[in-house]
Amino acid sequence: MSFAAAQASAEEGEALSMRDVAFAYPSTGFQIRIESFRLHAGENIFLRGPSGSGKTTFLSLATGLLAADGGEIVVAGKKTPKRAAARDALRAKFIGIIHQQFNLLSYLDTLSNVLLPFAFGRGFADGDERHKASELLTTLGVPQHLHKAPARALSVGQQQRVAIARALIGRPALVVADEPTSALDVETRDAFLDILFDSVNAAGSTLLMVSHDPVIGQRFDHAIDLRDVAKTEIGTVS
Numbered sequence: 001m002s003f004a005a006a007q008a009s010a011e012e013g014e015a016l017s018m019r020d021v022a023f024a025y026p027s028t029g030f031q032i033r034i035e036s037f038r039l040h041a042g043e044n045i046f047l048r049g050p051s052g053s054g055k056t057t058f059l060s061l062a063t064g065l066l067a068a069d070g071g072e073i074v075v076a077g078k079k080t081p082k083r084a085a086a087r088d089a090l091r092a093k094f095i096g097i098i099h100q101q102f103n104l105l106s107y108l109d110t111l112s113n114v115l116l117p118f119a120f121g122r123g124f125a126d127g128d129e130r131h132k133a134s135e136l137l138t139t140l141g142v143p144q145h146l147h148k149a150p151a152r153a154l155s156v157g158q159q160q161r162v163a164i165a166r167a168l169i170g171r172p173a174l175v176v177a178d179e180p181t182s183a184l185d186v187e188t189r190d191a192f193l194d195i196l197f198d199s200v201n202a203a204g205s206t207l208l209m210v211s212h213d214p215v216i217g218q219r220f221d222h223a224i225d226l227r228d229v230a231k232t233e234i235g236t237v238s
């Protein structure tokens, strides 16, 4: 394949695909099986499902936080490896994650929190990356004087913006968000989603967001139910 053809196929490709994936938690016996799931590059997808149906488990498999017992998970054209350290490296390079509670390190300053993905990837961030992180924070509405303040000194709304900046700083192929709006009132939720969509589009990333709030789904290209994607059950793990 020529370079141009390879580039074109990557652009038109899939941000995430799963085939015949199986996983079970030995301690509870909760099992999830995904025959086929594809997320095309540039799409944004909303994945809903009732509490306990396995949404977080699904995201943990997609991001390599959990290793599947069987099957194939491919992110940005790269097969998720079995070794935990190799999965961590793949995640650092291709995936940005926004957690439910944002998971900022409260004792680190705002800028250092945004630069954390670089710390996991190779242990440091250079001056150019610090400059980009600062610019991104400013664009997202976190004023300059707060970039050196500890994350615990930020309001919830500011922490959301820092979490978005941290997920997007490496321009990841895939951004995954796990119920990031569950603790927000309606107004703050809508403002958060506005910023999230704008930022993901600007970075050219693909968004997979999980929530049990069906109202949010209307804003996405596609809204799907986990129960239509995965077969889950609680039973004996063989």
Ligand SMILES: Nc1ncnc2c1ncn2[C@@H]1O[C@H](COP(=O)(O)OP(=O)(O)OP(=O)(O)O)[C@@H](O)[C@H]1O
Pocket (backbone or CB within 6 Å): 025, 026, 027, 028, 029, 030, 049, 050, 051, 052, 053, 054, 055, 056, 057, 058, 212
């Ligand atoms: N670390 C774990 N060890 C064992 N079982 C687990 C673990 N985490 C989750 N489970 C089980 O897996 C099932 C799915 O949990 P999961 O957190 O993926 O659901 P969810 O759809 O994200 O739920 P919620 O909407 O309430 O956050 C639950 O029955 C839960 O008890």
